[in-house]
Amino acid sequence: METKRYTEDELLFLSDIQHYTFCPRQWYLMCMEQMWEDNHLTVEGALLHSKVHEPEQSERRGDVITLRSVPLASYQLGLYGFSDAVELVPASDPIGPAFVHPQYPGRWDATPVEYKRGKPKRHNADRLQLCAQAICLEETYGIHIPRGYLFYGEIKHREAVLLDEALRLELFDITEQMHRAYESKRPIAAVYSSKCRSCSLVNQCLPRANQFGSASEYLLRNNLFNP
Ligand code: SF4
Structure with a gap:
């Protein structure tokens, strides 16, 4: 496991990854200037998340447990936040590291699931946010998570995302940029x-x-x- 690189005071909000990836200036205006304006996309997104962000809506169907609104943190990435959902299935490796939960005794494989209002996009913002959630879980529970899921409301379908080395390296690069930008406090120009x-x-x-x-x-x- 990698060593801690950030302290608790330095943690940034995990979902800001998608704003920074979409446009660093959008991240700057939202996070540093506290600007926010709703359009139909943000309103629909907020409505979708209000339905999935209820911890008490965690449920079990047979061997599959769905935890809702799971708190997350990573000191390697310097991020904290929540996962919309984490799906648990019985651990495939009988002796290796596994996810454990006080409410559900046993050893589990964990997979993060993020809900989005639209459809799959060309840029990597959603995949990077999901990868950050997986790394938070890996760091906290000492496990390895090979894939996650993005559920898109517009097409009512979920896409499997391979959390490979290339995506992880891109995520570390983006979070480093974000931390440097946060420290410098310098305005980011529009493009x-x-x-x-x-x-x-x-x-x-x-x-x-x-x-x-x-x-x-x-x-x-x-x-x-x-x-
Ligand atoms: S440059 Fe474009 S995408 Fe970026 S914050 Fe401004 S309007 Fe939004």
Whole structure:
């Protein structure tokens, strides 16, 4: 197991991984400037999560136990948060490390499940968030988790995600960047792209204006300059 790299005071919120991966400026505006604006995507996402974030809704169906809203932390990644759900099935290895739970005696294989409102995306934000949840569980319970699941509400289907070395390295790289950005407190500039069209902060961010070095350059380029 890797050694601790962060203290409790340095932990950042795990779900911020998806904001930082989607757009570092979005993360900066939300986390450092405390900006938040709902659009239909964030409202639908909040509704979906309100249904799955109830610890008392944990349930057992035969040999499969679903824990809800499981608290998580990793001192290697410097992250804390919750998993929407962790699915437990009887441990496949009879003597190896296994997940244990006070309410459900026995030895279990654990798999994190994250719920998303939309459908699978081209970028890795959802997969990285899921991988971070798995690493939190691995670190806490001394287990290895080879895969997780992303459930997408729009297609009502869950996708298996292989938590391979490449995804883990990408996650460590992103979390290091996030911690450095948090420490530096320096504003992160906007980079206008197709992502801005689905971003709930587009009206606060003003990405077309902020991609230029100065306001006068923006006005000139957009024929708004009025000497
Ligand atoms: S509007 Fe675009 S640049 Fe600004 S935070 Fe959103 S995605 Fe990032």
